[in-house]
Amino acid sequence: xxxxxxSFLIFLPIVFALFWLANKKLQLQNLIVLIASYVFYAWWDxxxxxxxxxxxxxxxxxxxxxEKTTAKSRRKxxxxxxxxxxxxxxxxxxxxxxxxxSFIEAFETAGISLEASTLQIILPVxxxxxxxxxxxxxxxxxxxxxxxxxxxxxxxxxxxxFPQLVAGPIERAAQLLPQFxxxxxxxxxxxxxxxxxMIWGLFKKVVVADNCAFFVNQIFDNPVxxxxxxxxxxxxxxxxxxxxxxxxxxxxxxxxARLFGFKLMTNxxxxxxxxxxxxxxxxxxxxxxxxxxxxxxxxxxxxxxxxLKQVRNVFIIFLVSGFWHGANWTxxxxxxxxxxxxxxxxxxKANRKNLEGNHLNxxxxxxxxxxxxxxxxxxxxxxxANLGEAWQxxxxxxxxxxxxxNLFLKSNKYMLFFGVSLFSILVLxxxxxxxxxxxxxEVQLNKWKSFIVVILILFLGVFKNPSDFIYFQF
Amino acid sequence: xxxxxxQITIYGLLxxxxxxxxxxxxxxxxxxxxxxxxxxxxxxxxxxxxxxxxLGSSMGLxxxxxKLVDQMNSTSGLNASMDDTSLGTHYLMLKHFLESGGSTxxxxxxxxxRDVANKNPKESTNDYRFLPYIYRDYVHKHFNEKxxxxxxxxxxxxxxxxxxxxxxxxxAASSAQALIQPNKRNRFDDKxxxxxxxxxxxxxxxxxxxxxxxxxxxxxKIESLAKENNIDLFYYQAPIYNLKVITLDPKKNLINHxxxxxxxxxxxxxIHVNALGREEITKIxxxxxxxx
Numbered sequence: 120x121x122x123x124x125x126s127f128l129i130f131l132p133i134v135f136a137l138f139w140l141a142n143k144k145l146q147l148q149n150l151i152v153l154i155a156s157y158v159f160y161a162w163w164d165x166x167x168x169x170x171x172x173x174x175x176x177x178x179x180x181x182x183x184x185x186e187k188t189t190a191k192s193r194r195k196x197x198x199x200x201x202x203x204x205x206x207x208x209x210x211x212x213x214x215x216x217x218x219x220x221s222f223i224e225a226f227e228t229a230g231i232s233l234e235a236s237t238l239q240i241i242l243p244v245x246x247x248x249x250x251x252x253x254x255x256x257x258x259x260x261x262x263x264x265x266x267x268x269x270x271x272x273x274x275x276x277x278x279x280x281f282p283q284l285v286a287g288p289i290e291r292a293a294q295l296l297p298q299f300x301x302x303x304x305x306x307x308x309x310x311x312x313x314x315x316x317m318i319w320g321l322f323k324k325v326v327v328a329d330n331c332a333f334f335v336n337q338i339f340d341n342p343v344x345x346x347x348x349x350x351x352x353x354x355x356x357x358x359x360x361x362x363x364x365x366x367x368x369x370x371x372x373x374x375x376a377r378l379f380g381f382k383l384m385t386n387x388x389x390x391x392x393x394x395x396x397x398x399x400x401x402x403x404x405x406x407x408x409x410x411x412x413x414x415x416x417x418x419x420x421x422x423x424x425x426x427l428k429q430v431r432n433v434f435i436i437f438l439v440s441g442f443w444h445g446a447n448w449t450x451x452x453x454x455x456x457x458x459x460x461x462x463x464x465x466x467x468k469a470n471r472k473n474l475e476g477n478h479l480n481x482x483x484x485x486x487x488x489x490x491x492x493x494x495x496x497x498x499x500x501x502x503x504a505n506l507g508e509a510w511q512x513x514x515x516x517x518x519x520x521x522x523x524x525n526l527f528l529k530s531n532k533y534m535l536f537f538g539v540s541l542f543s544i545l546v547l548x549x550x551x552x553x554x555x556x557x558x559x560x561e562v563q564l565n566k567w568k569s570f571i572v573v574i575l576i577l578f579l580g581v582f583k584n585p586s587d588f589i590y591f592q593f
Numbered sequence: 594x595x596x597x598x599x600q601i602t603i604y605g606l607l608x609x610x611x612x613x614x615x616x617x618x619x620x621x622x623x624x625x626x627x628x629x630x631x632x633x634x635x636x637x638x639x640x641x642x643x644x645x646x647x648l649g650s651s652m653g654l655x656x657x658x659x660k661l662v663d664q665m666n667s668t669s670g671l672n673a674s675m676d677d678t679s680l681g682t683h684y685l686m687l688k689h690f691l692e693s694g695g696s697t698x699x700x701x702x703x704x705x706x707r708d709v710a711n712k713n714p715k716e717s718t719n720d721y722r723f724l725p726y727i728y729r730d731y732v733h734k735h736f737n738e739k740x741x742x743x744x745x746x747x748x749x750x751x752x753x754x755x756x757x758x759x760x761x762x763x764x765a766a767s768s769a770q771a772l773i774q775p776n777k778r779n780r781f782d783d784k785x786x787x788x789x790x791x792x793x794x795x796x797x798x799x800x801x802x803x804x805x806x807x808x809x810x811x812x813x814k815i816e817s818l819a820k821e822n823n824i825d826l827f828y829y830q831a832p833i834y835n836l837k838v839i840t841l842d843p844k845k846n847l848i849n850h851x852x853x854x855x856x857x858x859x860x861x862x863x864i865h866v867n868a869l870g871r872e873e874i875t876k877i878x879x880x881x882x883x884x885x
Contacts, residue, residue, distance in 0.1 A: 139594060305594045314601070535766050566604065573608050577758040578615070578765050 120162035122371045123325050130159065131375065138303075138379055145302050149276045152379065156281035160244075163285075167243035170208060175271075175278045177204045178253040182260045182267035182274075194261060201257040205250040212242055217446030245285030247443055251410055253278055256292035258414055265293045273299035282375040286368045288386040288406035295383070303380040313377025315564040319550075320370025321580075322572050327363030327547050329581035330540040331356040337526065339502055342512050346521035350512055357502050358495045359544050362391065364586075365404070370561075389555040391494075391548070392477075394486035396460040397470035399494060407443070411436050422465060433465060434458045449500050449509060456497040477556050539579050546575070612754035619757050619768040623725035626771035628779050630675040631689055631723050637671075638695030644668040645882070646690065647785075648683040649703025649829070650717075651676035655865050656703065656831035656850075658875045659784045665879040671697075672785035677718035679708045680811040685723060685735045687818055692731060699882075700819055701829040701848070705864070706838055710806040716740050721760040724749055788868040789861035796863040800852075802837035805830075807845060827882075832874055834863050848881060850874055 120127050134155040141147040161168050181201040188194050226232070256277075259265045268274040277296045283289075338345055338353030345353065369386035376383045386406050393399035400408050412421075419432045434455070441454020464470040479487075496513070503509035527537040554562045564572060627633040645668065647653050653674030663670050673686050683702055690697070708714075716739070726732045727749050736747040749756030757764045770777060781787045819826040827846045830838050838851035859870030866874055 305597070307594075307597050310597050311600075531770075532762065535762060539762075570604070570608065570611075574612065574615075577612055577754060578761050580758070580761065582759045582761070 120159050122368065122375075123321060126162065130155070131378075135378055139305060142305070143302055145300070146272060148303055149272050149299055152281070153272065153276045153279060156276065156279035156284060159281040160279065160284060163244050164241070167241075167246075170212075170243055170246065171249060171279055171284075172275075174205060174208065174250060174253050175275045177201060178257050178278070179268065179271055179274050181257050183269070185257070185260045186267035198257060198261045201254065205254050205257075209246060209250050212246055214446045221448075248287050248289055249278060249284060251289050251407075252292075255289070255410060255414065256296070259292055265296070268292075268296060270300070280376070280381070282372040282381075283383055286365070286372070287404075288369055288372065288384050289410055290383060290406065291410075295381070298381050306380055309377045309380065309382075312563070313374040315374070315569050316370045316377070316561065317374030318569045318572050318576070319562050319564055320367040320372075320374060322543075322576050323363040323367030323370065323547065325576055325580035325582070326539070327543045328360045328367060329586050330536055330543055330579070331360035331363065332586045333536045333581070334526065334540065335360050335502070339504075339512075342503075342508065342515065345515075345526060346523045347516050347519045348522045348524055349526050350516045352524070352527070354495050354499050354502075354512075354516070356540060358391075358491070358498050359540075359547070361498065361501075362387075363543075363547065366390075385560055388560070389551050391491055392487055392552065392555050393490050393494075394473040394483055395464055395469070395490055396457065396493060397464045398473040399490060400457070400461070407440065411440055415439065422470075426466065429465060430462060433462055437461065444501070448506055449503055452506060452509070453497050453500040456500060460493055460497075477558060479552075479556070543575075543579060609752070609754070612758070613752060615765075616749075616753035616757040619765050620725040620727070620753060622768040622772050623764070626768075626775045626777070628767060628771045628777055629719075629722040630673065630686070630781070630785065631726060632771075633778060633781070633785065634673055634686070634690050634695070635693045635726070638690055638693050641671075641695050642669075643671050643695065643697040645670045645699040645701060646687075646695075646697045647672045647674055647701050647703065647829070648686055649674040649701075649831070650678045650683075650705070650708075652705060652831040652864060653701075653703030653829070654781065654785075654787050655789050655861075656871060656874055657701075657829075657878055658786050658788070658871055660782070660786060661872065661875045662879040662882070663784075665876070666883045670784070671695075672781070674703060674785070675719055675722065676780075676787075678720070679711070679714055679717045680704070680809045680815065681714045681735075681739050682717045682720055684811045684815050684818065685720075685732065687815060688731050688735070689723070689726065689729075691818075691822055692729065696822070697824055699825045699827065701827045701882075702815060703829045703831050704805075705830075706803045706805055708809060709812065710808050712808045712810070714739065714809060714811060716744070716746070720746060721756065721763055724753075724756045724760070724764060727753070727756070788871045789865050791867050791869055794862055795857035796834040796860050797857065798835050798863060800835045800837070802839060805838060805840045805842070805847075807840075807842050829878075831864075832860075832866050832870065834860050836863075848878070850877065853877060 120130060134151065137151050137155075138148055141151055157168055157171075160171065178201055181197050185194055185197050188197065256265075256268075256274075260267045268277070273296065276299050277290075277292065280290075280295070335353055335357045338349060339357070342350060342353075366387035373383045373386070384406055386404060388402040388405065390399055390402040393402055416432055416436045419435060420428050421432060422429050424432065437454040437458035438451055439454070441450040441452070441457075444450040444453070461470065464472075473486075499512050500506070500509045503512055526533065528534055550562055623629065623632050624635065625632075627636055645659075645662075647657050647659060647670070649656075651674070654672060654676055657672065659670035659672045662668065673690055675682065675686065678686075680702075687700060720736075720740075723732050723736075724746065727736070727746075733747070733750045736744065736750075740747055742748075745756050745759040767779075816826060818824075825846075827848055830847060830849045830851045832854050833851045834857060835855070836851050838849055840847050840849070854866070854870060854873055856870075859866055859873055861867040861870075
């Protein structure tokens with residue numbers, strides 16, 4: 120079920136009403152959320168509900184046994200079981216074909232012909248998100264940072280919580296799980312802020328992202344036909360498409376959760392106002408980057424190791440992060456580019472330079488634009504169908520031999536889409552800058568601003584041919 | 594909770610009020626314009642008696658030049674075809690033409706083999722262009738019957754913003770253009786004709802043939818409507834490159850030009866003639882109908 124669908128518009132008020140009718144009955148409220156979450160997921164494909172349930176049961180059992188057990192070796196076996204199960208699911212559904220194909224290609228390069236068959240595997244929506252969420256639970260219990268959940272209903276609801284089930288934020292058990300054990304009392308201010316955030320998220324998705332997608336899809340589907348300027352604009356529009364799409368989803372997820380009295384973590388914090396790549400990664404997909412930081416980077420020694428190990432750790436974390444996004448070398452290279460951009464900052468200890476200061480002076484503006492261009496360059500690899508196409512795309516931009524913008528001026532419809540895309544990006548940047556400059560954690564609309572945004576959504580949004588959320592495929 | 598629900602209800606209603614208000618303004622602007630075919634028809638045909646009108650989709654729109662026919666036959670014709678439509682929309686267009694005060698002696702309904710064989714016609718891409726007339730009974734009834742009461746177009750009867758938002762680019766944005774240029778027409782001349790340019794992708798396909806299966810339920814509706822209004826009804830099969838169209842139903846008055854011209858340079862693509870092809874086929878058409 121998509122957040123920007125009629126079915127969700129009907130689903131949400133029903134769940135909201137049932138949830139609050141069961142006021143003060145904690146277990147009943149959890150049961151309602153759990154059933155709603157399974158319905159929400161089954162709307163896409165009920166067959167994969169089994170995976171979520173299996174993941175829930177395995178980690179619940181592992182968690183309880185981890186807590187009971189003191190023997191180190193047995194604890195290691197238990198945590199290995201959880202890792203094997205969750206990463207096994209991910210590996211099979213997401214990476215099986217990729218590994219088989221890459222293996223065949225590698226042998227073919229060496230002149231050896233291999234015959235191996237790939238499988239017709241459907242990627243279950245959200246598998247990368249909920250497996251990481253359950254993994255974090257097991258690892259935290261293993262490290263004795265949290266207690267194991269003794270309530271299967273609460274735990275199952277934590278794993279399947281519908282607002283963030285399919286595209287995050289990836290919530291830590293320590294933050295979200297206790298919320299399923301606390302009686303819920305309706306919080307007017309929280310619910311109101313949730314509605315505003317949902318409206319803002321919807322704007323980012325259906326106005327910014329989906330209007331940009333109109334051009335991005337055409338440009339990236341056939342880049343050889345386009346001029347250098349069109350390709351450059353295509354990359355910039357994709358930067359805003361993916362931001363609007365993904366952060367829009369996160370905002371709606373956080374907003375919906377607030378209607379039920381739950382607080383989810385901030386997932387995006389004005390990433391395009393970052394002054395360097397390190398700052399960008401503190402602001403982009405925060406729930407994933409902190410996940411990798413806590414469960415991979417720090418255990419590897421983080422930045423407290425020798426220089427050589429620091430370099431290794433940075434590469435590992437960025438390459439794995441790229442690979443997490445999808446089974447394609449383009450994502451790995453995308454991660455590699457970010458590692459290369461991040462490393463110099465780490466080596467000269469400038470990676471935590473821009474922790475404060477939100478004012479736009481000339482130096483900051485030029486740093487922001489430069490960082491944005493670097494990020495956009497990397498996005499080309501993220502979006503392209505394969506590495507060759509991505510490289511060709513970059514080469515054609517750098518040639519700068521054709522400055523025409525014919526695609527954007529092709530017809531009235533195209534000009535209109537282009538105008539709406541630029542206008543919506545401007546609204547996005549101005550609104551976010553206002554919040555950023557005022558040190559607000561998130562964009563805070565008020566009644567009248569949200570009123571205007573709703574009107575913009577309905578008159579400028581793309582409803583006829585809506586795009587799926589990009590991060591569903593991860 | 595009470596306060597929250599109260600606020601949601603109040604602001605929700607206020608939003609609906611404003612959105613519907615804007616949508617009604619959008620409808621009004623379109624009704625006063627000539628941008629889309631339904632508005633053009635509504636603002637052009639009142640108290641006009643035509644010798645013939647052409648109905649159809651892009652094939653009807655771009656195959657027959659009524660100005661040339663009228664010049665050759667000293668008649669008065671109108672091309673009421675609208676691109677990206679099907680028989681259901683042609684029926685609605687005929688109804689709209691008559692309800693807008695127009696009359697005609699003959700109607701030529703341009704068909705396509707696939708459309709006449711379609712037993713379950715659904716929405717056509719450009720049906721939304723009738724939205725400004727949703728409060729005319731026949732339009733609302735048509736959308737309800739054809740698309741069901743929960744379709745965006747049908748729902749617009751109760752909440753106009755639904756259709757205007759769904760087709761925001763086509764309806765809301767174009768209303769700004771219609772407001773500035775009320776006489777602007779969207780790719781058709783003052784008699785409703787349009788032609789494809791001489792450039793294009795001339796077809797290369799081999800000769801093929803197809804037999805028409807007259808299954809579309811709107812055929813009967815169009816025939817009844819024509820009969821009720823004493824209009825002589827003819828079906829018209831426009832040129833399709835290297836396709837022979839055969840009909841086994843002698844009751845249908847069919848002017849069959851499917852394989853009438855064979856020079857690929859007269860085609861814009863397989864199913865559309867270009868400006869040169871239009872002139873060629875219009876002359877043949879004019880000569881044939883002058884004998885009817």
